[in-house]
Amino acid sequence: MLIRRRPDILPSEITPQEVYRQRRDLMRAGLAGAALLAVPQAFSAKLATVPGPYKLDESATRLKDVTSYNNYYEFGTGKYDPEENAKALKVRPWSVSVEGLCAKPRTFGIEELLKLAPLEERTYRMRCVEGWSMVIPWIGFPVSALLKQVQPLGNAKYVEFVTLADPKVMPGLRLPVLDWPYAEGLRMDEANHPLSILAVGLYGEELLPQNGAPIRLVVPWKYGFKSAKSIVKIRLVEQMPKTAWNVAAPQEYGFYSNVNPNVDHPRWSQATERRIGELTKRKTLMFNGYANEVASLYTGMDLKKFY
């Protein structure tokens, strides 16, 4: 059996992305012989970034795995469905309405959001509740930078993130798998934590639709489903908002959903994970390895109860 080893140089640094994608399309169509006729696909724009404050000494997951293995149920429940189905998503024009308990509610266009704060590169671990993980070099800015703009009121305790639900481009909405539109939520202090970002790109380029384009939440110490994709509305509220997976199966998915190797999912263990690209499994780390940064947010809380 062949054991894949990670090269020292990232594949994305060697092979341009359009060549990757071209190859994938060819493979899928089984048209190896038609290579000369293939038209390169349009690919996303490069994003200028400044170095972010968090460094991670782990090699990043291959770009082709990050962009092909996705949970994005609006585009189908199969892992490889979103890459195909999300091509129909139009990410311009796009706007995000920020409303609720704040002094200056308003709508932000995507161009404005891209310039709201310096875009930072943030390479984070991403742990899915299903037991697999990746390392993704995101590009984004702190959620706090956006919230500051609207001046939250004192009674705003939670932030709700509402995502796109457009039946014209999202075939997954036909099945009542989740309560659409997909919504997620954070406590105000979680949203304002410097690790929480709104991501607009990865691997140096704008997000592809299957990764939550044009703007998504990334909260690296929580299971992946907390990081809502393709956000259209952000609401500041007083009560804990309803979140999609919690509504679907409250005994399996809590509001907090912090990565925790000591609290199993009722149907499977969370003690270990398979890092995509590796054959053996790793031990899952408390708060996904971000305990130093975030454990203090939960002081005194019983994490078995607030799972």
Next chain:
Amino acid sequence: MQAPSALRMLSPRQVLAAKIVVFAISLLPLAWWIWGFNRDLLGANPVETITHGTGDWCLRFLLITLAVTPMRKLTGMHWLLRLRRMLGLFAFFYGSLHLTTYLWLDQFFDWNAILKDIVKRPFITLGFAAYILMAPLALTSFDAAIRWLGARNWQRLHRAVYAVAILGVLHFWWLVKRDLTEPIIYAVLLGGLFAARWHYRKT
């Protein structure tokens, strides 16, 4: 809906040819995983692809095996019965690969964790029970076993295949996160096959 007579009556050589063809086709999923693994064609999570694939094919071969009797009665192609043992053994073969994938590539033979998993997690319990129940059927699938056990006892034992199929579908049902479409399809097919058997039993 009887098949044309040329298909109903096969010579021993034709039956042998059919067996060889079915045998070769039945190995194609395994061939694909080996090829695909080495060529990086099994997606971002090849272990998951193989785990799900072996489970799918185990269930599919169980359903195909259970379809032999209704198909035979429907079409009059009685030689199909001669393929049944092989089809059932392929269900066991893919079931064994499925279990091996779990024990090896998911748990890395950590027997402590495996035991806990079997006791604690209903879908693992069911899958394990299905496999344990399937093993004696595979082990008594040769002609001498029928003589040793007596045809009647042998048949009684092999009725356990119904339970294996039900457990297999439940095992799938309980592991799915949210979208039950696929397990529902298997359940409906299995229900249909049970209904067909019941129908032909009465006639």
